[in-house]
Amino acid sequence: MSNELKYLAEQTAKGRMSRREFVGRTSALGVSAALAGAMLGSAARAEEPVKGGKLSAGMQGGESTNTLDPALAASEVPFAVNMTWGETLVEVNEKGELSMRLAEEVSSSPDATQWKFKIRQGVTFHNGATMTAEDVVATLKRHTDEKSQSGALGIVQGIADMKAEGDMVTLTLTSGNADLPFLMADYHLIIQPGGGVDNPAAGIGTGPYSVTENQPGVRHGFTRYAGYWDPSIGHADEVEILVINDNTARTAALQSGQIHMMNRVDPKIVELLKGVPGISIHSAAGRGHYVFIMHCDKEPFANNDLRMALKYAIKRQEMVDKILGGYGSIGNDFPINAAYPLFDDTIPQREYDAAKAAEYYKKSGHDGSPIVLQVAAGAFPGAIEAAQLFQQSAQAAGIPLEIKREPDDGYWSNVWNVAPFCASYWGGRPVQDQMYSTAYLSTADWNDTKFYDKHFDEVLIAARAELDQTKRKAMYSELAHILRDTGGVIVPMFNDWVEAVSDKVGGWFADPNGELMDGKALVKCWLKA
Amino acid sequence: MNSVLKLVAQRIALGLLLLLAVSILIFFGIEALPGDAAQAMLGQSATPEALANLRHQMGLDQPELPRYFHWLGGLLTGDLGKSLTNGEDIAAAIGNRLGNTLFLAFWAAIFAVPLAILLGLLAARHAGKWQDKLISGVTLATISLPEFVAGYLVMYFLAVYWRVFPSMAMIFPGMSLWTKLNTIALPVIVLVMVVLAHMMRMTRAAILNVMQSAYIETAELKGLGPLAVVWRHAFPNAIAPVVNVVMLNLAYLVVGVVVVEVVFVYPGMGQFLVDHVAKRDLPVVQACGMIFAAVYIGLNILADVISILANPRLRHPK
Numbered sequence: 001m002s003n004e005l006k007y008l009a010e011q012t013a014k015g016r017m018s019r020r021e022f023v024g025r026t027s028a029l030g031v032s033a034a035l036a037g038a039m040l041g042s043a044a045r046a047e048e049p050v051k052g053g054k055l056s057a058g059m060q061g062g063e064s065t066n067t068l069d070p071a072l073a074a075s076e077v078p079f080a081v082n083m084t085w086g087e088t089l090v091e092v093n094e095k096g097e098l099s100m101r102l103a104e105e106v107s108s109s110p111d112a113t114q115w116k117f118k119i120r121q122g123v124t125f126h127n128g129a130t131m132t133a134e135d136v137v138a139t140l141k142r143h144t145d146e147k148s149q150s151g152a153l154g155i156v157q158g159i160a161d162m163k164a165e166g167d168m169v170t171l172t173l174t175s176g177n178a179d180l181p182f183l184m185a186d187y188h189l190i191i192q193p194g195g196g197v198d199n200p201a202a203g204i205g206t207g208p209y210s211v212t213e214n215q216p217g218v219r220h221g222f223t224r225y226a227g228y229w230d231p232s233i234g235h236a237d238e239v240e241i242l243v244i245n246d247n248t249a250r251t252a253a254l255q256s257g258q259i260h261m262m263n264r265v266d267p268k269i270v271e272l273l274k275g276v277p278g279i280s281i282h283s284a285a286g287r288g289h290y291v292f293i294m295h296c297d298k299e300p301f302a303n304n305d306l307r308m309a310l311k312y313a314i315k316r317q318e319m320v321d322k323i324l325g326g327y328g329s330i331g332n333d334f335p336i337n338a339a340y341p342l343f344d345d346t347i348p349q350r351e352y353d354a355a356k357a358a359e360y361y362k363k364s365g366h367d368g369s370p371i372v373l374q375v376a377a378g379a380f381p382g383a384i385e386a387a388q389l390f391q392q393s394a395q396a397a398g399i400p401l402e403i404k405r406e407p408d409d410g411y412w413s414n415v416w417n418v419a420p421f422c423a424s425y426w427g428g429r430p431v432q433d434q435m436y437s438t439a440y441l442s443t444a445d446w447n448d449t450k451f452y453d454k455h456f457d458e459v460l461i462a463a464r465a466e467l468d469q470t471k472r473k474a475m476y477s478e479l480a481h482i483l484r485d486t487g488g489v490i491v492p493m494f495n496d497w498v499e500a501v502s503d504k505v506g507g508w509f510a511d512p513n514g515e516l517m518d519g520k521a522l523v524k525c526w527l528k529a
Numbered sequence: 530m531n532s533v534l535k536l537v538a539q540r541i542a543l544g545l546l547l548l549l550a551v552s553i554l555i556f557f558g559i560e561a562l563p564g565d566a567a568q569a570m571l572g573q574s575a576t577p578e579a580l581a582n583l584r585h586q587m588g589l590d591q592p593e594l595p596r597y598f599h600w601l602g603g604l605l606t607g608d609l610g611k612s613l614t615n616g617e618d619i620a621a622a623i624g625n626r627l628g629n630t631l632f633l634a635f636w637a638a639i640f641a642v643p644l645a646i647l648l649g650l651l652a653a654r655h656a657g658k659w660q661d662k663l664i665s666g667v668t669l670a671t672i673s674l675p676e677f678v679a680g681y682l683v684m685y686f687l688a689v690y691w692r693v694f695p696s697m698a699m700i701f702p703g704m705s706l707w708t709k710l711n712t713i714a715l716p717v718i719v720l721v722m723v724v725l726a727h728m729m730r731m732t733r734a735a736i737l738n739v740m741q742s743a744y745i746e747t748a749e750l751k752g753l754g755p756l757a758v759v760w761r762h763a764f765p766n767a768i769a770p771v772v773n774v775v776m777l778n779l780a781y782l783v784v785g786v787v788v789v790e791v792v793f794v795y796p797g798m799g800q801f802l803v804d805h806v807a808k809r810d811l812p813v814v815q816a817c818g819m820i821f822a823a824v825y826i827g828l829n830i831l832a833d834v835i836s837i838l839a840n841p842r843l844r845h846p847k
Contacts, residue, residue, distance in 0.1 A: 058697075064622075064804040067615035146579070147586075201616065215625075216615060217804055218796040219701055242699055244794045248681055252696040253794075256688045409807060413568045 047506050053527035055236040055505070057516060058250045058259035062243035064217030068203040070190040071143055071150035076263060076515055077243055079187055081220045083519030084239060085126070086190030086205030089117055089136065090181055091518075092430045094511040096341050098181055102131065102191055102206060103169075112176035112465050117169045117184070124227045125193045126210040133164035138195025140171075143188065148200070152188035154438060154445070176465025178472070179431045186430075187519065208234025208523050217243050222522075235507070235526035251500070254279060260505050260527070263515045265498040267325025267382075278503050283327050283496040284510035287339045287428020287435075290323075290380040290495060291331075292373065292390065295450040296488040298420040300371065304486055305364035310371075311350060311490055312357035313394040313401075319492045322389065323382040327498045331491030334483040335426060335435050336476070339494075339512040342432060342469065344477035347484065357397035370402035374415050378408035379423035386492065387423060417448045424448065430513065432476050433464050440483060449488030456482050504528050533844060537834050544826045548819070551826075552604070555818040556597050559811055565589055566613040566809040587613055600815065609816045614808045619816050623801070627820060629700060630797040633713055634782035637720035642775055645725050649732025649771075650759055656737055665733075668726035679719045680792035687715060698793040716793045720786065724778040731774040735767035742766075769836035776832035784821040 062077030070082045089103040098106070105118040123131040140162055143150040150156075161172040173180065190205055203211040208228045213221035220241040228234055242259060244250040247266045253259045255276060265273060265281060274281055294301035294310070301307055316330035329337065332350055336343055375387040387403045394401040406415050406422075415422050429435040438444060441460060442452045456479060463475035483489065497515045501508055507525040511517040517524060567583040584590045603610055609619035648668065652661040671679065688696035694714040704712070739745065740763055748762045749755075787799025798817060805813040837843045 063808070064626075064801045065612070065614035065808045065810060067617075069615075146582070149579075149583070213701065215701065215796065216617075217800065218794075219699060221701075242697065242794065244697065246791050246794070249684070249697065249792055249794050252684050252689050256692060256696045258695055258697050410563060414563075 047528075049235045049507060049526045050529045051235050051237075051526070053236050054238040054240065055522050055525065055527055056240050056242060056259040056261075057522055058242045058244040058253045058262045059516070060245050060247070060250060060262075060264045062217055062241075062245065066216040067201045068211070068214055069196070069200040070188050070192070071148045071152065071200060073188060074151060077220070077241060079514070080516055080519040080522070081241055082187060082190055082205075083207070084209050084220075084222055084241070084522055085203055085207040085211050086192070087207050088186070088189050089119075089184045089191065092182060092185045092513050094509060094513070094518075096339070096430075096512070098185070102136070103184075106181045108178075108180070110467070112178045112180070112467055113173045115171045115173070115180050117171070117181075119167045119169060120229070121167060123206050123229045125206055126204045126225055127193060128227075129193050131191060131193070131206050133167055133169045135193055135195060136169045136191055137162045137164040138197060139189065139191050140195075142192075142195045142197055142200070150188055152186050155183045155186055155189070155434070175461065177433070178465060178467050179433045182431045183434060187514075209239055212238075213240075219243065233520075233523050236522070239522040241522070254500055254502065257502070260502045261508075261516065261521055261525075262500050263497070264381075265500050267323075267327055267498065270325055270327065270498060273500055280501050280503060281498065282501055282508060282510060283498045284512050285329060285337075285339055286495065286497050286512050286514070287337065288426060288495050288497075289331055289335060289337070289428070289491050290383070290386065290425045290493055291335075291423070292387075292490040292492070293422060293424055293449050294488040294490070295420040297450040297452065300364070300366050301420055301488060303364045303366070305360045306366055306371075307488060308485075309357045309360035309364060309397070309399060310394065310401075312353045312360060313397045313399050314390050314490060314492050315352040315393045316350075316492045318352075318393075319386055319389055323386045324493060324495055327496040329494045329496075331493050332480075332484060333487065333489060333491050334480040335439065335489065335491060336432050336480060337494050339428065340432050340435075342473040342476050344473060344480060347477065347480055350484070352393060354393075354397040357394070357399060361397065361399050368400060370400045371421065372402050372404050373421050373423070374404045374406050374419045375423040376406040376408045376411040376415065378411055379416075380425035380495075383423045390492075417446070428513075432479075433460070436460050436479060437464075440479075440487070440489075451483075451488050453482060453486070533837065536837060540830050540833055544830045547826055548822060551822040552601060552819060553597075555815050555822070556600060557593070559814055559818075560593055562809065566811060568809070600812070604816075604819065610812045612805070612810055612813050614805070614810045614813075619813055623798070623813070623816055623820065625702075626796060626798045626801045629795065630783055630786075630799070632700070632709070633698075633716060633720070633786070633795060633797060634779065636710065636713060637717050637724070637782050638779055640717060641721040641724050641778070642728065644721070645728035645775075646732050646771065648725070649729045650736060650764070652729065652733045653736035653740065653763075654755060654759060656733070661733075664729065668729050671722035672726035674722070676719060676723055676786075676788045677792050679722055680715070680789060683715050683718050684792070687718075696793075698795040700796070713795070716786075716789050716795055719789055719793075720782060723789075724782065728771070728774055728778055732767070732771050735770045736763050739763045739766045765839065768839040772835045772839070773832045776828040780825045780828045783824045 059077050059080060061075040066078045070086060073079050073082050087101050089101060090098050090106065091101050093099045102120050102123060103117040104120045106115065108115045119133045119136060125131055140156055140159065142148050143152045144156045146153065158173050158177060159171050160174045163170045193204055196202065203214060208225060209222035210225045212223050213219060222239045224234055224237050244253055250262045251269065254262050270281055273279060294307055296302060311333050320326065320328045320330055332347060338345060373387055375383050377384050384405065391401045391403055416424050426439065429438060437460065439446050439448060440451050441447065442457050459475050459478055463472055466472045466475060499516060504527055505525050506528045566587060567580050567589060607620065611617065612619055612622065648664050652664045655661045684696050687693045695712055698713045698716045700709050700712050736759060745758060745762055748758045786797065787803060790797045790799045802814065802817040
């Protein structure tokens with residue numbers, strides 16, 4: 001292999017160059033695409049995990065008010081912390097498939113109402129106790145109790161009965177749900193000894209690392225758990241998560257070598273960071289998206305023509321370029337993208353169309369009074385600027401959009417889900433059903449567009465129990481069409497996870513499920529010798 | 530001497546009274562904020578029923594007055610209660626953060642105070658000459674830089690470019706003193722830059738003021754060297770105003786450095802307080818407020834007492 005080829009292959013394996021770029025540049029050197037692909041594989045495989053050392057991550061999204069109770073995890077740092085010491089029954093891998101963790105096998109009854117999880121044997125908690133099917137049931141039970149304030153309440157609510165027999169956990173659902181195993185990968189549902197009932201914030205789990213230091217909002221330290229069951233992960237001797245909310249401080253820490261990886265690279269500085277030696281930028285197309293939400297039951301948004309006018313009046317590509325610095329993809333006014341299983345990629349993309357927007361606006365008969373969009377800087381990164389872009393493109397279509405700035409403080413209690421038109425964001429969910437059920441079902445607590453459509457609800461419930469994938473895909477396509485053409489949500493963009501990683505780190509791969517390899521970067525990566 | 534003791538006792542009693550008044554202000558002021566911990570905790574998932582449940586669980590549905598006295602009682606017995614958001618013992622959590630804040634303030638003061646006074650003396654000694662202008666110019670320039678700009682500047686040069694000191698000042702238990710000092714070098718530098726000018730200028734002004742007195746002329750006439758005049762005759766008489774401004778700056782170092790904490794990721798009280806305000810974790814916010822008030826009042830009492838002791842006229846009031 002020539003030196004240049006080798007260099008290119010290495011760069012690509014490190015994530016500095018996209019696969020497409022690699023094939024393109026090697027073909028310029030006269031190499032066939034097939035050979036280029038084979039070379040890429042050998043460069044990626046050439047990296048063998050190295051044991052030992054201390055791996056550090058600097059993260060945004062932690063506060064002094066955080067707790068180790070998995071039920072209460074809501075921001076990025078607690079999520080990553082919990083993924084380091086705890087494990088769920090299953091996880092969703094980077095290809096969107098289910099992979100087994102504390103469960104060894106999953107099977108269901110034909111109507112998807114009864115699910116059996118065979119629990120892995122010989123797994124121990126950090127306190128030495130053996131993990132049993134009873135612990136699993138106790139954990140799930142705790143999350144069904146409203147007092148636990150669990151973020152997974154909506155997921156476990158649909159379980160009518162749970163039973164532990166030997167190494168088998170049997171869950172009986174109130175109605176069929178083909179996605180149930182995916183729901184068990186939810187990051188709140190970390191299996192705790194005795195369900196964590198006695199001390200939910202003890203931080204004792206079955207994960208590859210045990211908690212040695214827990215200083216919320218400052219630092220979380222871990223050491224490798226000697227009794228961990230899976231030798232293929234957990235390479236470093238010690239790992240730590242440092243809470244560095246300030247963008248500049250986080251970047252400086254990475255540049256000066258104090259941390260090995262950081263989340264949330266500011267899109268404005270990505271290009272600058274790319275030139276820094278020893279650091280690679282990684283991005284993964286995720287399921288998270290930024291939205292403008294209209295209440296379908298309040299004037300003037302109760303009128304679908306007005307909603308359509310606004311949907312046509314937004315420049316999606318411009319937002320991806322300017323707000324996300326190109327690190328994202330355009331949305332299509334429903335909350336699903338290609339990162340989801342069963343996505344229908346034939347749904348036509350909605351584009352900015354001032355003429356159509358003006359036509360719908362006229363048809364809606366709106367009296368011309370300003371349409372107020374409430375937005376806070378914290379609604380999503382760049383929310384104010386996005387609203388301003390929206391205002392300009394809407395004005396070009398003759399729609400009088402007015403921006404009302406709100407303070408970050410109290411935005412989620414006073415504006416979101418209260419004001420009829422505001423900015424917000426959604427992190428993705430592992431499967432379509434969960435995304436739709438969380439925010440678009442008539443009865444959902446978080447139905448933030450006040451979207452009440454009987455037919456939509458029926459199709460959603462029916463799709464849940466449908467085991468035939470082709471039929472299911474068609475049903476989800478119908479749901480997407482309904483939301484796209486009658487819903488109250490405007491989805492201008494899906495944001496990528498943009499992260500910066502030191503070249504000392506091995507084993508990194510893109511994972512669309514969440515930040516920092518779905519919170520498992522510290523667990524799955526290693527420090528190169 | 531008795532009258533001095535009486536004076537000091539008076540000041541302390543007044544300080545305590547003031548603290549009580551502050552406690553009322555803090556408690557009811559925070560109560561008046563819109564939203565409460567239950568709402569902040571539930572955030573997106575706040576349904577009226579869940580809110581009512583959580584409020585009851587946190588005791589937020591009790592009337593305010595009994596809650597105030599209950600809180601005050603706890604405060605007096607050293608029981609600050611538990612954080613509403615993560616259930617941690619507030620006294621333990623604050624103890625750790627307060628320790629860090631005092632550690633940083635202490636080391637910043639160790640460098641800043643003697644340096645400021647020395648520079649002040651030098652500037653006064655060479656008043657109007659280039660030394661004076663240089664000292665004043667440089668210190669005024671550093672105070673004029675916003676803290677975060679100064680922070681990013683020293684971070685860029687000393688941590689990223691030359692790699693002399695670490696960019697993050699994250700200290701934790703188990704570090705040796707030397708490692709800790711190395712870790713906090715950058716925030717200490719920035720804090721020194723921020724507080725230097727104020728104290729330096731005050732020292733310079735106070736000394737210059739005293740230097741115009743008749744007894745300084747006498748000292749000069751009896752043949753003392755210029756530095757000896759400043760040190761033995763001028764400085765003792767300039768202590769009162771200098772101590773006051775030093776104490777104000779010390780108080781600032783304890784309660785006002787949240788920006789520096791954020792920039793250098795220092796686990797002090799400032800960030801801790803901001804996090805808990807955002808989450809409406811009232812017991813923690815109230816406890817922090819009381820500690821800050823106590824620090825301010827305490828340092829001011831100390832400044833008063835030192836001024837009194839340093840000034841015979843105040844020491845022997847007619």
